[in-house]
Amino acid sequence: MRTPDRPTIADVAAVAGVGVGTVSRVLNGGVNVRESTRQNVLEVIERLGYRPSHLAAALSRGTQRTVAILVPHLTRPSTVARLAGALAVLDEQRYDTIVCNVDTPEQRDHHLAALTARHRADGVIVVSVQLARQHLAAFRRGAVPLVTVDVLAAGVPQTVIDDVAGGRLATAHLLGLGHRRIAFVGDIAARRTTCELGFASSRRRLVGYRRELAAAGMAPGPELVRLGPHGPAVAAELTERLLRLPDPPTAIFAASDTQAMGVLSAAEQCGFPVPGRLSVVGFDDIESAALINLSTVRQPLEQSGAEGARRLCALLHGARVRPLRQQLPLRIVQRSSSGRPAAAGPGSARSHPRPAGANVRSAERGRFSSHAFRRASDIWPGRRHAGPVEGVA
Amino acid sequence: MRTPDRPTIADVAAVAGVGVGTVSRVLNGGVNVRESTRQNVLEVIERLGYRPSHLAAALSRGTQRTVAILVPHLTRPSTVARLAGALAVLDEQRYDTIVCNVDTPEQRDHHLAALTARHRADGVIVVSVQLARQHLAAFRRGAVPLVTVDVLAAGVPQTVIDDVAGGRLATAHLLGLGHRRIAFVGDIAARRTTCELGFASSRRRLVGYRRELAAAGMAPGPELVRLGPHGPAVAAELTERLLRLPDPPTAIFAASDTQAMGVLSAAEQCGFPVPGRLSVVGFDDIESAALINLSTVRQPLEQSGAEGARRLCALLHGARVRPLRQQLPLRIVQRSSSGRPAAAGPGSARSHPRPAGANVRSAERGRFSSHAFRRASDIWPGRRHAGPVEGVA
DNA sequence: ATCCAGATTGGAATCGTTTCCAAAATTGAG
DNA sequence: CTCAATTTTGGAAACGATTCCAATCTGGAT
Numbered sequence: 001m002r003t004p005d006r007p008t009i010a011d012v013a014a015v016a017g018v019g020v021g022t023v024s025r026v027l028n029g030g031v032n033v034r035e036s037t038r039q040n041v042l043e044v045i046e047r048l049g050y051r052p053s054h055l056a057a058a059l060s061r062g063t064q065r066t067v068a069i070l071v072p073h074l075t076r077p078s079t080v081a082r083l084a085g086a087l088a089v090l091d092e093q094r095y096d097t098i099v100c101n102v103d104t105p106e107q108r109d110h111h112l113a114a115l116t117a118r119h120r121a122d123g124v125i126v127v128s129v130q131l132a133r134q135h136l137a138a139f140r141r142g143a144v145p146l147v148t149v150d151v152l153a154a155g156v157p158q159t160v161i162d163d164v165a166g167g168r169l170a171t172a173h174l175l176g177l178g179h180r181r182i183a184f185v186g187d188i189a190a191r192r193t194t195c196e197l198g199f200a201s202s203r204r205r206l207v208g209y210r211r212e213l214a215a216a217g218m219a220p221g222p223e224l225v226r227l228g229p230h231g232p233a234v235a236a237e238l239t240e241r242l243l244r245l246p247d248p249p250t251a252i253f254a255a256s257d258t259q260a261m262g263v264l265s266a267a268e269q270c271g272f273p274v275p276g277r278l279s280v281v282g283f284d285d286i287e288s289a290a291l292i293n294l295s296t297v298r299q300p301l302e303q304s305g306a307e308g309a310r311r312l313c314a315l316l317h318g319a320r321v322r323p324l325r326q327q328l329p330l331r332i333v334q335r336s337s338s339g340r341p342a343a344a345g346p347g348s349a350r351s352h353p354r355p356a357g358a359n360v361r362s363a364e365r366g367r368f369s370s371h372a373f374r375r376a377s378d379i380w381p382g383r384r385h386a387g388p389v390e391g392v393a
Numbered sequence: 394m395r396t397p398d399r400p401t402i403a404d405v406a407a408v409a410g411v412g413v414g415t416v417s418r419v420l421n422g423g424v425n426v427r428e429s430t431r432q433n434v435l436e437v438i439e440r441l442g443y444r445p446s447h448l449a450a451a452l453s454r455g456t457q458r459t460v461a462i463l464v465p466h467l468t469r470p471s472t473v474a475r476l477a478g479a480l481a482v483l484d485e486q487r488y489d490t491i492v493c494n495v496d497t498p499e500q501r502d503h504h505l506a507a508l509t510a511r512h513r514a515d516g517v518i519v520v521s522v523q524l525a526r527q528h529l530a531a532f533r534r535g536a537v538p539l540v541t542v543d544v545l546a547a548g549v550p551q552t553v554i555d556d557v558a559g560g561r562l563a564t565a566h567l568l569g570l571g572h573r574r575i576a577f578v579g580d581i582a583a584r585r586t587t588c589e590l591g592f593a594s595s596r597r598r599l600v601g602y603r604r605e606l607a608a609a610g611m612a613p614g615p616e617l618v619r620l621g622p623h624g625p626a627v628a629a630e631l632t633e634r635l636l637r638l639p640d641p642p643t644a645i646f647a648a649s650d651t652q653a654m655g656v657l658s659a660a661e662q663c664g665f666p667v668p669g670r671l672s673v674v675g676f677d678d679i680e681s682a683a684l685i686n687l688s689t690v691r692q693p694l695e696q697s698g699a700e701g702a703r704r705l706c707a708l709l710h711g712a713r714v715r716p717l718r719q720q721l722p723l724r725i726v727q728r729s730s731s732g733r734p735a736a737a738g739p740g741s742a743r744s745h746p747r748p749a750g751a752n753v754r755s756a757e758r759g760r761f762s763s764h765a766f767r768r769a770s771d772i773w774p775g776r777r778h779a780g781p782v783e784g785v786a
Numbered sequence: 787a788t789c790c791a792g793a794t795t796g797g798a799a800t801c802g803t804t805t806c807c808a809a810a811a812t813t814g815a816g
Numbered sequence: 817c818t819c820a821a822t823t824t825t826g827g828a829a830a831c832g833a834t835t836c837c838a839a840t841c842t843g844g845a846t
Contacts, residue, residue, distance in 0.1 A: 008832055013796090013797095019796035027833095049535065051509075051510060052510075053833065054511045054512055055452045055512070058833085059803085059831090061834060061835090084467045098489045099491075100484075118446075118447045119399070141442050142444050143399070143442070261681070261684055287468070402802065402804095411826080413803085415826075425823065430825085450804070451803085451831095452833085453802075454804060
């Protein structure tokens, strides 16, 4: 009976007239194999079209060199940046990467269950997806090495930013420019029952916004905080309502750059020149933020993915990962979507001089004004600088 | 000697006092297992924290239910859309997906070699990466099931668009609006020796551009065709040079939406209102195209990934995939970045009426004018409509 | 020619499942 | 209670590599 299936290492050995061990040695590194033997074996491999089974090799060797990464909403630019950063490192470390994209809590639970119930990957990176107590328990019970990125999780190596500090940074920037009526546009959990994915960041940035205003002796009226499902279209709608207020805000802090784009669209549509009548600050500094000259709070997205991957690799090597919580730095990147308010209301700009008209003029040239395509590198020296801190939870 | 390692199915069987076969049955489907036995086994599994090894199961079963997808430049929006489409289908079909991101020809070769040399995945989807003869040979010799998306490859199931037709579509749209001086901004292979990734699409769109102009009895001067490495920054630079010409173009066709964004930035910077003095048409219809009201040639990006995945699944099921070449439809999506030229040069707008000044006025409001956030659905009825054709190579 | 260290080589044991077949247990009918 | 039909169970034999150990070669040195 011939073998109609793929040839195995035994077939190669038989044809070449050597033992399986020799073939295996030729395949891997090939130390201590006579050159003539090696050539012979290689030739047979070529002739038979033999392809070693990764599966069998991994089983035998006891390590599959595969990790899984769980990301929410793959199509969002910030997610992609993180994923790309992780892939680059894992690639370099010769790991294969299984990507699990989740858009709903059901998908999240399904994938997490699959990853913890069976030994599918050597380790898992969870990005921007909140993990409930039972999820963490599943990882622990299965002894599945886990790191998170952009997620707080007790006892798990995590690479995060201080969203609250980021919220303060953005708000302080706008306050510093002289704004007093500052609105917030962010995410809200779509359903109450099951914590919507990625909702936490927006909420914490909102906290930062409130704290910074409070520190300046202000409290935003409830009409200035608008929340809705993630996405530029919704953000635009929320912004339109803000701009139709009797006393519209002079600045808007959007919880993400994606939403900031919606804000900019709405501003254009409502005839609010930016930054002439409206300043806009986003969050993330995604690639296109520079393109449309959006002032924003920069977080190292790609680096976060890379760091997560690096730490997982360390974990798989048996190293202890310290500190457990790795905090990446944030900074304001000022571009031309934010400037001094055009005309301050009476008594509202106590500590800041009246802005000159220059900003208004340049604003009339549109958002892609003089700054367009100058790779913005101005950094606003905020009082609170979330520097490269590495602290433990 | 105890087992300090992870417990195996034998451990579970021993503790539960049953055979390994029974444990295996409980694990999978669990037909013909007495309820009391099942409960007992499940309890032991729980107690021991037993996690079956996917590796061993796959080896034994003979199928790992894993596919690999090779994508170039993961961070590009069009790539992400395709990837997301593929992942959705593969997820539904219960396949795990290994994602290989390649940014350089070296990475490409490395990953292709790895995927064909060892039996790592049941099948491979190659997206937007040209495959040389030797690559195809490697797949064939290894008998690795392969489908491509956005790539022409002899004898391989492929899901593609007609880039030439797309180029004509865009150009015809601009011609129809009355433009006569139409420029092209696209990609060029960075190095001559090794065909840069994804360069083919741009080149074919350029061919379509030339053909359509030729069909209208025109030929673009060489100064109107500008090529450079992919990316908005480069595109902006190329555009600046175009707009500084003594007789600048009234319209620009960019080979991708990403590049079109660079074009728009440059237009803004050079003081060319869009579409007042410059019309811009992109290609792809990525998500943010709608946001900035970019007229573009729409191709079903996400669907292309999904179709590729579906076809690979069919292939893995042993089905014959017909037709080999699946062509997805293209269509112009007109938004407000394209309009009639403001003032036609003498004798240049023979067959079209002089455009009214309305476009210029609205253009002064900037790119995010009246159309902003109306989900553009106007379809320009081009003479050549690349409809939903399914043809064979 | 003999011997020995070091370089090659062969092949059995192992990794942790699934799968199959025969054996054992159960059930129901007569 | 017996017997046949059916359900449930145990466990050996794959699956296809790696790895190790012992056996065989090789090439000087004596």
